[in-house]
Amino acid sequence: MTDDRKAIVPVWTLATGDVRVPAVAGDEPMTAERLAELRGVLAGLAAEPIATLELHPLPSKLDRSRGIPLDAASPLAQHLSQLITQSARSSSVAATATAAGDGLYRMVVPAKVAAQFGQGIVRPMAAKAVAGGIRSPLVNSTGGIVAGATFVPVGKAAAAGAVGGAGATAGVAVAGSAALTVAAPLVLMAVAVGVSANADHKRQQAIEHITELLEQLHEQKLDDEHSELDGCRDAIDKATAILLDQGKLGVSLGLDSAVHAINTALGAADRRLARWRSALDKLPDGKAVEIATLTKSFPGVDDHGGTFRAHLELAGLAIALKRRVIVLQAVEHAQTDTANLFKNFSRALKTDHQRLDELESGIARVLERLSALELARPQGLRPVFTNSEVDRLMRAANLIHKLGDDVVVNSRTTDVAIEIARNTDGSVVVFPALAA
Structure with missing residues (x-):
């Protein structure tokens, strides 16, 4: 994800079940490195899979032909819209960031959870120009993904609830735990479309x-x-x-x-x-x-x-x-x-x-x-x-x-990122899942 400005990036923590974990996230702004550490901690502590969802400005140049388009009435688009609407009511950061209606949402599923999907679904694509680099469709020329961004946790947002009967497991995680939004349908559909793409x-x-x-x-x-x-x-x-x-x-x-x-x-x-x-x-x-x-x-x-x-x-x-x-x-x-x-x-x-x-x-x-x-x-x-x-x-x-040269045998499972471009009309394009 390309974001060269000193942007404030809201980030949601999404659980796929009703879980209790220590309040390790807090409400303070954090760096990309701190966010990566947080994902690892949540994956280790929680009994249910937990993903993070970031919102970045939509890049002006984006090759949408690589993704799978879904209209605003699709379950994934509706789950995302409901999360946006309800979280904006309780978070000024989320309200400001989502006001335009469009944006690039980046869901990251930790490696521990990604291993459940099978080892071969997503593998790092080695960058020929940079030793040890990884190719992504949305990185900039220097390989930066969220350069200069500051991540701000979205507070106790209401869940992306059941739309079209897809998610009985929707709600906010139990009191006293970290601010986790239970949104199994949203995570499921994002992973499914990203892996399919x-x-x-x-x-x-x-x-x-x-x-x-x-x-x-x-x-x-x-x-x-x-x-x-x-x-x-x-x-x-x-x-x-x-x-x-x-x-x-x-x-x-x-x-x-x-x-x-x-x-x-x-x-x-x-x-x-x-x-x-x-x-x-x-x-x-x-x-x-x-x-x-x-x-x-x-x-x-x-x-x-x-x-x-x-x-x-x-x-x-x-x-x-x-x-x-x-x-x-x-x-x-x-x-x-x-x-x-x-x-x-x-x-x-x-x-x-x-x-x-x-x-x-x-x-x-x-x-x-x-x-x-x-x-x-x-x-x-x-x-x-x-x-x-x-x-x-x-x-x-x-x-x-x-x-x-391009052979990967028994590759280490990495975090999986699914990038979703949302348009002002609520429709989305989901890009191929890639190694985060």
Whole structure:
């Protein structure tokens, strides 16, 4: 979130259940560092998940195409509007900050809670330009997220109550505790849309890569596999829109057939992964490998476009689509029991994501092993090689070693941030969830 001015930023602490914790927040202004510490303390002390919600000025330049738009009548927008209205009555800071009607709301879910969603949903995106940096769609050129801002806790605001039957667990935390607003529906919907947008962003990236690869390969079988997976998008988009508006999913959407196609693709990815592991296990330990030997099991690994790389992208597309479907299933499951809203949601996500995490980690380890291989020069009768042969060997070695550049294996779970742009008419755009 970009905010270079010395701004006063209101911050709400949102609980997903009726909890009692020591009044560690207080009413005094705090820095971004102090706010991060507070999140960790609340996550450790509270029996229910607790998130923080910050309100920043809406940036003048914002790429809304990356997010999922929801109109003012959607449950998420209504929960947010109700929180704004009722908190403005009891807090002059909140009233001043929300007077314009628009703004960029940034919900941060602590790492302890984010771990419940599955390890693979949100990972830090390494910034190439800055060592150890993390990319975000809303950071400024220096990488600052809330530079110069002072955070002011919003007092005992009334809760974002039940809208459309979504939240039986709404109210203010018990007397004597910290000023926590119980807003399980708001947190649930923000996390659900943010994670869904994150998965869809990965799908879009995979589609771009696959399209380019298949144009070079001209392989009908892979093209058909790609078309079948991409054809699932329409059913998933419709199901997302219906669930986020708290409708009921029906068979006419075609979601069942879409899930079947995705599961088929995941099964193919599992089989390919097993073959890749087996091929690597058969290579001699500590010895250089010829390119010809490697390309038998990994066709096209020595080139920018090849069957192996297409298989990688197809697996990534299937994983991204499945993650989005899992979010839909988790939301539907949670909404059937509003008295246990957030726990149902996080339980469904964690259980179903385990297989995807294992598949993704398995592929990552294959890429790591490939990138660490030493390539041998081709065996032949000639003692001297041509310039073209030397160039090919060097180019192949460079491409294969780069396979491990973007690999993340067993990444440490970080705080998850969901950024929501709110317009003056109450409609919102939810951006892909990212590592905070």
